[in-house]
Amino acid sequence: MAGQSPENTPAQTPAPRHDADAGRFILTVDGTDAVLDYHRDGNVMVITHTGVPSEIGGRGIAGQLVEAAFEHASQHKWKVRPECSYAAGWAKRHPAYLSLVE
Numbered sequence: 001m002a003g004q005s006p007e008n009t010p011a012q013t014p015a016p017r018h019d020a021d022a023g024r025f026i027l028t029v030d031g032t033d034a035v036l037d038y039h040r041d042g043n044v045m046v047i048t049h050t051g052v053p054s055e056i057g058g059r060g061i062a063g064q065l066v067e068a069a070f071e072h073a074s075q076h077k078w079k080v081r082p083e084c085s086y087a088a089g090w091a092k093r094h095p096a097y098l099s100l101v102e
Contacts, residue, residue: 014027014028014029015027015064015068016036016064016065016068018068018072023037023038023039023040024036024037024038025038025065025068025069025072027061027064027065027068029056029059029061030055030056032053032055032056033053034050034051034052034053034056034061034062034065035049035050035051035065036049036050036051036062036065036066036068036069036084036087037049037050037051038069040078041081043076043077043078043079044078044079044080044081044102045069045072045073045078045079045080045081046080046081046083047066047069047080047081047082047083047084047087048083048084049084050062050065050066050084050086050087052065062086062090063090066082066086066087066090066091067090067094067097069087070091070094070097070100073100074097074100078100079100079101079102080097080100080101080102081101081102082101
């Protein structure tokens with residue numbers, strides 16, 4: 001076959017889901033939840049915590065959560081204040097999102 005069938009490609013991580021009431025983005029991998037917590041301060045999304053349990057670590061999951069949060073903020077024309085050290089470092093490594101950082 002010219003291409004790989006979906007069964008033969010590496011497993012894709014599902015997209016993070018947003019729980020606006022909880023101020024949280026959640027990504028469930030292999031039955032384990034990784035989370036990004038935030039709260040709103042006016043039109044600013046304040047990212048307070050990114051947590052990925054060790055059993056699903058090393059797969060880029062924290063980055064996916066932070067990217068989902070930044071995308072959500074962008075869509076709502078919010079700024080982002082990354083108080084979480086991981087999110088702050090991620091923003092520095094992704095210059096396309098720096099204009100959102102407060």
